[in-house]
Structure formats: structure tokens, C-alpha cells
Amino acid sequence: MLVENTDDIMEGLGLNFPGMEKNDTFIEKEFSPMSDSEKRVYEILGEYPLHIDEIKVKGNFKTGDLSGTLTKMELKGIVKQLPGKMFVR
Numbered sequence: 001m002l003v004e005n006t007d008d009i010m011e012g013l014g015l016n017f018p019g020m021e022k023n024d025t026f027i028e029k030e031f032s033p034m035s036d037s038e039k040r041v042y043e044i045l046g047e048y049p050l051h052i053d054e055i056k057v058k059g060n061f062k063t064g065d066l067s068g069t070l071t072k073m074e075l076k077g078i079v080k081q082l083p084g085k086m087f088v089r
Contacts, residue, residue: 013049013088015080032076037061037069042089045079049086 001012034042044050044058056066070087073079079087 014082015088034073034078035069037065038073038078041066041069041073042078045087045089047089049082049088052085052087055087 001008003009003012040059040061041055044055050058052066052070055061055070056063059066061069070079070081074081079089081087
């Protein structure tokens with residue numbers, strides 16, 4: 001895939017949605033207050049997808065706690081789950 005700008009990267013990752021404003025600048029979203037565990041997950045995640053097992057190891061999480069935290073964050077729109085239990089901001 002030819003990449004000319006950030007929109008191309010977002011599209012390649014499946015992160016461009018209908019009605020989403022397209023531009024070449026990254027704008028930090030404002031989210032509802034996050035719990036301590038959500039903040040830890042947010043800091044671990046970046047622009048590149050990470051597998052849930054990598055997040056677990058990096059954050060020293062229990063599996064059940066991490067799954068619950070990621071689900072809450074998905075519902076808030078903070079993270080997105082990709083195929084294969086991969087997560088991205």
C-alpha cells in the first residue's frame with residue numbers, strides 16, 4: 001500500500017470510519033476520567049497494535065483484570081480491538 005499521509009496509515013489499520021474527519025494532524029481526544037488501570041494500559045499502548053499478552057506482561061496485569069479494563073476502554077472509545085486480540089489506541 002502506498003502511504004502518502006496519516007490518513008493512509010489509519011485506513012491501512014482499519015481505523016478510518018465513515019463520517020470521521022480526515023486530516024494530517026494527530027489530535028489528542030478528550031476522554032472521560034480513566035481509572036489507574038486504564039491509565040496504565042493507555043500508556044502501554046501506542047500507535048502500533050499490541051497483543052493482549054504483551055500488554056499483560058508490560059503492565060503486570062492479571063488476565064481477568066486486563067480483559068475487563070480493555071472492555072471498558074473499548075466501550076469508552078479509548079482503545080480499539082483488532083483481529084487476533086490486538087489492541088491499539
